[in-house]
Amino acid sequence: MYRYDEFDARFVAERVEQFRGQVARRLSGELNEDQFKPLRLMNGLYLQLHAYMLRIAVPYGTLSAKQLRMLAHIARKYDKGYGHFTTRQNIQFNWPKLVDVPDILADLATVEMHAIQTSGNCIRNVTADHFAGAAADEIEDPRPIAEIIRQWSSLHPEFSFLPRKFKIAVGGSPNDRAALKFHDMALEIVKNDAGETGYRVYVGGGMGRTPYIGYVVGDFVAKPDILAFLESVMRVYNEQGRRDNLYKSRIKILANALGPDEMRRQTMVEFEEIKKAGTLQVPREELHRIDAYFAPPEFEPLPDEMPASDVDFENWLKTNVAKHRAPGYAIATISLKPIGGVPGDATHEQLDALADLMDRFGMSEIRVSHEQNLVLPHVKKRDLPAIFARLKELGLATPNAGLITDIIACPGLDYCDLANARSIPIAQKISERFADLDRQHHIGELKIKISGCINACGHHHAGHIGILGVDKKGVEFYQLQLGGSGAEDASIGEIMGPGFGQDDIADAVERVIGCYLELRKDGERFLDTYRRVGMTPFKNVAYGQDLHAAY
Amino acid sequence: MAAPVPQMLTANRLRDGDVLYWKSGAWVESLKDGEIFHEAAPANAALTAAQAYVGDNVVVNPYLFDVRMDASGIHPVKEREIIRAAGPSVRDDLGKQATDPSVRPVPRPVPRAAQPKDDDVSI
Numbered sequence: 001m002y003r004y005d006e007f008d009a010r011f012v013a014e015r016v017e018q019f020r021g022q023v024a025r026r027l028s029g030e031l032n033e034d035q036f037k038p039l040r041l042m043n044g045l046y047l048q049l050h051a052y053m054l055r056i057a058v059p060y061g062t063l064s065a066k067q068l069r070m071l072a073h074i075a076r077k078y079d080k081g082y083g084h085f086t087t088r089q090n091i092q093f094n095w096p097k098l099v100d101v102p103d104i105l106a107d108l109a110t111v112e113m114h115a116i117q118t119s120g121n122c123i124r125n126v127t128a129d130h131f132a133g134a135a136a137d138e139i140e141d142p143r144p145i146a147e148i149i150r151q152w153s154s155l156h157p158e159f160s161f162l163p164r165k166f167k168i169a170v171g172g173s174p175n176d177r178a179a180l181k182f183h184d185m186a187l188e189i190v191k192n193d194a195g196e197t198g199y200r201v202y203v204g205g206g207m208g209r210t211p212y213i214g215y216v217v218g219d220f221v222a223k224p225d226i227l228a229f230l231e232s233v234m235r236v237y238n239e240q241g242r243r244d245n246l247y248k249s250r251i252k253i254l255a256n257a258l259g260p261d262e263m264r265r266q267t268m269v270e271f272e273e274i275k276k277a278g279t280l281q282v283p284r285e286e287l288h289r290i291d292a293y294f295a296p297p298e299f300e301p302l303p304d305e306m307p308a309s310d311v312d313f314e315n316w317l318k319t320n321v322a323k324h325r326a327p328g329y330a331i332a333t334i335s336l337k338p339i340g341g342v343p344g345d346a347t348h349e350q351l352d353a354l355a356d357l358m359d360r361f362g363m364s365e366i367r368v369s370h371e372q373n374l375v376l377p378h379v380k381k382r383d384l385p386a387i388f389a390r391l392k393e394l395g396l397a398t399p400n401a402g403l404i405t406d407i408i409a410c411p412g413l414d415y416c417d418l419a420n421a422r423s424i425p426i427a428q429k430i431s432e433r434f435a436d437l438d439r440q441h442h443i444g445e446l447k448i449k450i451s452g453c454i455n456a457c458g459h460h461h462a463g464h465i466g467i468l469g470v471d472k473k474g475v476e477f478y479q480l481q482l483g484g485s486g487a488e489d490a491s492i493g494e495i496m497g498p499g500f501g502q503d504d505i506a507d508a509v510e511r512v513i514g515c516y517l518e519l520r521k522d523g524e525r526f527l528d529t530y531r532r533v534g535m536t537p538f539k540n541v542a543y544g545q546d547l548h549a550a551y
Numbered sequence: 552m553a554a555p556v557p558q559m560l561t562a563n564r565l566r567d568g569d570v571l572y573w574k575s576g577a578w579v580e581s582l583k584d585g586e587i588f589h590e591a592a593p594a595n596a597a598l599t600a601a602q603a604y605v606g607d608n609v610v611v612n613p614y615l616f617d618v619r620m621d622a623s624g625i626h627p628v629k630e631r632e633i634i635r636a637a638g639p640s641v642r643d644d645l646g647k648q649a650t651d652p653s654v655r656p657v658p659r660p661v662p663r664a665a666q667p668k669d670d671d672v673s674i
Contacts, residue, residue: 051568097568414640419631474630
């Protein structure tokens with residue numbers, strides 16, 4: 001994985017000391033809250049309901065064992081013993097004291113981590129396919145270009161005060177595991193007719209109050225031109241993105257207003273200007289230098305058979321183990337969704353134990369997925385039973401990846417200052433309701449995504465079943481949306497109708513599932529059935545006897 | 552004219568972000584120890600007085616919120632304040648409820664007929 005060079009290390013160390021000074025000045029009163037707030041946000045520090053919250057960047061979702069141990073250390077020493085992995089592959093700590101944050105950042109810097117650009121109107125942490133470098137269907141590892149984008153966008157003077165935040169994702173496979181089309185901008189690695197790899201660039205996707213699916217603004221951008229192209233898109237946005245209305249300030253609003261043709265035209269005008277100047281060409285040598293950091297481990301020639309074990313192991317294999325590009329290897333998803341648990345939370349003991357597991361089995365990396373799980377990307381198949389046994393001891397072997405209990409949920413009103421309703425208890429209720437594994441397998445692939453407010457951190461627009469928490473006169477209600485997808489067949493879920501009370505939403509989901517099981521044809525996932533039959537049959541059952549009362 | 556809804560004053564402590572409540576010109580850490588305002592005038596006066604603590608870099612973002620009272624004590628009206636007063640509803644080992652179980656929210660069954668219907672989906 002990428003290692004800091006001298007410049008990176010100095011930059012992060014200096015930033016820690018800058019923030020230490022800023023905190024000292026805030027505490028002494030030299031800075032007031034209005035002056036300090038943008039400074040703390042630039043370092044990922046929010047003030048939430050109960051305490052401060054520190055959001056730490058995990059670039060393209062990749063962590064080493066050493067970094068995992070540092071996160072465990074921070075959870076133990078400065079927080080309350082756990083961290084929360086987010087839908088942007090970051091980790092959040094919910095209880096740090098302001099006075100401790102400079103020390104936390106200093107500790108993070110020792111393992112080449114920071115919290116810079118995890119907040120604010122800048123280019124945020126770049127996310128990537130969590131199976132990067134390992135997936136059998138991959139054209140090329142997306143992380144080298146994600147790292148180049150990270151370097152280009154870090155403290156970019158032109159893009160430090162954008163109209164609004166800007167999120168970039170990168171994928172290297174035709175199967176989209178990074179929700180590319182829901183990002184402000186996204187890169188998909190593709191091959192052209194000549195067999196060269198380049199980038200298909202999407203722009204204008206997003207969730208939140210006004211969801212959009214991104215469209216293609218660059219069909220095939222050659223590798224050396226990619227930064228010039230990205231900068232061109234950013235310039236169009238920076239110049240024309242709305243700054244007068246918070247709700248219309250994301251690039252999706254501009255991209256939708258301009259339309260694909262005009263967006264392309266304006267981007268190409270900027271692109272030609274930058275090209276003429278001859279700047280922002282990424283030298284081949286630099287591409288190779290960055291590529292080398294992400295070289296896969298030496299794969300041993302191993303037999304490709306999957307070892308046998310007990311029923312629990314076999315169940316885990318069915319959902320949590322994916323095909324690897326190298327024979328004899330596999331990709332293992334570590335579910336952070338125990339039945340009735342808090343999606344995305346991990347304790348310091350679990351983080352430390354996972355680091356030990358990585359060392360024991362010679363695994364140099366672990367990944368954070370945007371689905372709030374962890375992933376071991378390069379596992380020898382012969383090691384899987386032992387790894388599974390250890391994960392089981394740690395409470396990390398829930399065999400539910402991609403099933404109905406593998407629920408994405410934002411922190412919601414239990415933690416978040418912006419939330420209108422709780423998300424986690426709803427995820428827990430649904431998880432408990434569908435705990436039976438045979439039933440989960442019978443239902444098949446189903447992605448439930450829950451947000452506690454319209455900002456959509458829980459990606460509810462992209463859920464096969466999306467749930468949005470709203471507040472109505474002090475009471476939490478939950479709207480159902482059906483038919484969303486964050487994958488290559490991206491779609492925005494359709495709102496069913498009036499919301500359900502917190503005690504009714506799990507029943508409503510169960511009725512929707514019952515309807516699907518009655519209607520589905522052979523091989524159909526929930527999403528397929530929904531797309532075939534539409535909302536009406538689901539709506540007809542979801543409200544049960546309250547249907548008429550609701551209208 | 553309807554009687555004003557009782558209110559309390561809250562803020563977060565600057566140093567650690569902890570939730571605080573106003574009591575007689577100072578701050579306490581537990582909702583149950585906080586001061587209840589039954590009239591708007593003293594509530595607004597307390598909010599004004601709290602600005603001195605903002606200026607002195609003790610607290611941030613003071614504001615008033617509605618409460619109700621019954622035989623079991625003081626209860627915030629909105630879920631947000633219930634959660635701030637106690638801690639996350641999904642972890643009773645976290646927040647103020649971890650050391651003081653008396654601040655845990657009491658169940659508030661809402662009769663179904665009294666539940667407002669969420670008929671606005673134009674979000």
